[in-house]
Amino acid sequence: MIDWGPIILTAKLALVTTVILLIVSVPLAYWLAFSKSRMKPVVETLVSMPLVLPPTVLGFYLLMAFSPGNSFGAWLQEWFGLRLIFSFSGLVIGSMIYSLPFMVNPIQSGLSGLPSSLSEASYILGKSKLKTLFSVLLPNIKPSLLTGIVLAFAHTIGEFGVVLMIGGNIPEKTKVVSIAIYDEVEALNYAHANTYSMILFVITFIVLLSVYVINGGYLKKFWK
Amino acid sequence: MIKATIHKTLRSATGKMNLAIELDFKRGQFVTLYGPSGAGKTTTLRIIAGLLSPDKGSIEVNDCIWFDNERKINRVPQQRKIGYVFQDYALFPHMTVRKNLEFALDNKQDKAIVDELIGIVELEELQDRKPETLSGGQQQRVALARALVRKPEVLLLDEPLSALDIRMRSKLQDYILKVHKKYHLTTILVSHDIGEIIKMSDVVYKLQDGCVEKVGKPMTVFASNQLSGKFQFVGEVIDITKEDVIYIVTVLIGQNVVKVVAQEQEIVNLEIGDKVIVASKAFNPVLQKIEA
Numbered sequence: 001m002i003d004w005g006p007i008i009l010t011a012k013l014a015l016v017t018t019v020i021l022l023i024v025s026v027p028l029a030y031w032l033a034f035s036k037s038r039m040k041p042v043v044e045t046l047v048s049m050p051l052v053l054p055p056t057v058l059g060f061y062l063l064m065a066f067s068p069g070n071s072f073g074a075w076l077q078e079w080f081g082l083r084l085i086f087s088f089s090g091l092v093i094g095s096m097i098y099s100l101p102f103m104v105n106p107i108q109s110g111l112s113g114l115p116s117s118l119s120e121a122s123y124i125l126g127k128s129k130l131k132t133l134f135s136v137l138l139p140n141i142k143p144s145l146l147t148g149i150v151l152a153f154a155h156t157i158g159e160f161g162v163v164l165m166i167g168g169n170i171p172e173k174t175k176v177v178s179i180a181i182y183d184e185v186e187a188l189n190y191a192h193a194n195t196y197s198m199i200l201f202v203i204t205f206i207v208l209l210s211v212y213v214i215n216g217g218y219l220k221k222f223w224k
Numbered sequence: 225m226i227k228a229t230i231h232k233t234l235r236s237a238t239g240k241m242n243l244a245i246e247l248d249f250k251r252g253q254f255v256t257l258y259g260p261s262g263a264g265k266t267t268t269l270r271i272i273a274g275l276l277s278p279d280k281g282s283i284e285v286n287d288c289i290w291f292d293n294e295r296k297i298n299r300v301p302q303q304r305k306i307g308y309v310f311q312d313y314a315l316f317p318h319m320t321v322r323k324n325l326e327f328a329l330d331n332k333q334d335k336a337i338v339d340e341l342i343g344i345v346e347l348e349e350l351q352d353r354k355p356e357t358l359s360g361g362q363q364q365r366v367a368l369a370r371a372l373v374r375k376p377e378v379l380l381l382d383e384p385l386s387a388l389d390i391r392m393r394s395k396l397q398d399y400i401l402k403v404h405k406k407y408h409l410t411t412i413l414v415s416h417d418i419g420e421i422i423k424m425s426d427v428v429y430k431l432q433d434g435c436v437e438k439v440g441k442p443m444t445v446f447a448s449n450q451l452s453g454k455f456q457f458v459g460e461v462i463d464i465t466k467e468d469v470i471y472i473v474t475v476l477i478g479q480n481v482v483k484v485v486a487q488e489q490e491i492v493n494l495e496i497g498d499k500v501i502v503a504s505k506a507f508n509p510v511l512q513k514i515e516a
Contacts (some may be wrong), residue, residue: 061483117314120275124308125328126374135327139318 002195005172006069006180013088013176014156021152022145023102024096029107029135048101055098058079059165062094066166086168091176094162110144111137143215150211154204225252225408230271230280234434236262243267243278243434249427251286251377254404255516256413256421256442259315259431265414266311268431269380272412274301285410286377307371307379307409311386313363315355321366322351328373341369345399346408361392374402379404381410386416390479395418398423406421418446418499419458419478447501456503461496475502 032044050058066084067073075080082091114137122132138145160178167174169183177196184193210216226245233240240319243264257265269420270276272283275448277298283291290299316324344349345365355363360515364384371379385393401424404411415421421428422442430438430445438445446458459477470485473494484502486494494500 013254040272043394084360115314117312118316120301121308121310121314121316121370122327124273124304124306125370126302126330127327128302136316140316 001206002192003171003180006175006177006196007199009088009153009172009174010157010178011174013095014153016092017099018103018149018153019158020092021096021099022149025100025103025107025148026133026138029104029111030137033111034103047104050098051101054162055159056165059094059162062090062162062166066090085166086170086174088173091163091167091174094158094166095156098153098159098162099152102155103208106144106148107141110141114140123163135183146214147211150207154207157200157204162214225249225287225477228272228283230266230278230283231280232271232276232278234264236265238262241434243438245429245431245434247429247436249410251410252408254401254411254413254424256415256425256428257431258415258418258421258445259437260427263431264434265431266382269308269382269412269414272378273306273380274299274304279300301388305374305377307374307376308369309364309371309379309381309384311365311384312380312405313355315357315363315366315370320352320354321347321358324355324366324499325370325373328370330374333374337373337375341372344403345369360387361396362390364396368396368399369405372407375407376378377410379409381411381413383414383416385420394478418442419460422446446499453501456501458501461494461498461500464491464494464496473500475500477502 014196015102023061028047030038032047063085064070066076067078068085073084074151076084082089084093113144118140119132120134121137123129127135158178159176160182161178163179165176167179169175169179175183181193181196181200184190184196226249228245229246230243230245232243234243235241236282237385241262241264245264245268247255247268249340259265267276267455271278272290278291278293280293281291281422281471282289282293283303284437289295290304291297316327319327322342325341326335329338342348344370347362347365347369348357349360358366367502368383384400385396388396400411400413403409410467413421413425425442427439428445429441447456457477459475459482461470461473462476462481463474465472465474471488471491473484473486473491475482475484482502
């Protein structure tokens, strides 16, 4: 029988990452969609970098930054008692950066695709920008929000490089499924590796299928 | 009273344009901005609403300053007492008709106004429907009602009727006039339709290339030489046919089609689609009761 620890840990990591990422991404996507700042292309580039950068590069720099031998890492440990390498919180931060474009890009394009008269109408009706965002804009980009949430979730489940670099392979703490698979293969336990792989395969299939079904309007047709 | 001096340099597809508009009219008047596309009508409306800021100038509405670049006053749209009906209606797609109106309520404002407005624009039956299930005319009525929930002092209408057919138009014109009078609004309408302007407005500003070309009562602005006829209507030429030595011009006035006999020199400059005034003088009108 396989060890269920890595699967639970992966689910926990994906869930925590997605929730915090959503909270961070909405304001960021709002800024990217509506700002006229000159800094915008730079920020856009930084947000999208994880799409093309090898995860090991990201992991390497995070490892350097978080290491207690480094001034930033030392400062974190001294002031907050946070040790981000080889720990779950470190994995969450690494995963957030790694999955950032998958959450921000759909929300950003959803927001900039809305007609500007919607928010203008809300302002004229006396509503603040915050109220407009939550009562008018976000309810009208539900498909984009769903896409962002699901992609970020699925992408976190599948990550390997970043986790290996900053998390290592500590059971119950940083050993996620993708690493467990690598481990089992190294140990020539192909049967176990296959079970883990199959679980990931099925989960990602179901998760992505649900997005296409819901956003494609198939569910509505079915219920009607 | 509304007084505005607006200066703004606009960059459009056709190049730079200087908007330099002076508006000055009384409270409670129905004012129309008329002019070709790109003359600056919608921009002027958006500046009054606070959606755009002018480069310099001032906007004063009922003794309250909304914008003044010298005194560094620029009220945000939320702080200007306006209602705005957008060309694309801008109804919130995820809310029902009633929710669209309720969204507009200020904190602690009495909800009774929502029912009152739904009654005025006759939307009782449709109040629980989503905007996408409504026709253009119905959506327009929702937009009009929503714009009035906060009891604005100024109602701004950006070509609200351009997408509707003639019958619907005339009905909505009546709704607009009704609320204009009932709520003592000062209304500014952007319109292309001369018939509509003559029917509705007290004052028309004819804009051309960002400047006011003519101001006045609609009949003075649109009729190049003043007629003394007792009967005059604005219509659209829909057909011109030659009959022996004369011409028959068919004119659509409102929903009625009228045939007018014309001499050759009268039709020289006339084309199908032109707006014309059909006037008649020196004849005695006959009244006859219509049996119901």
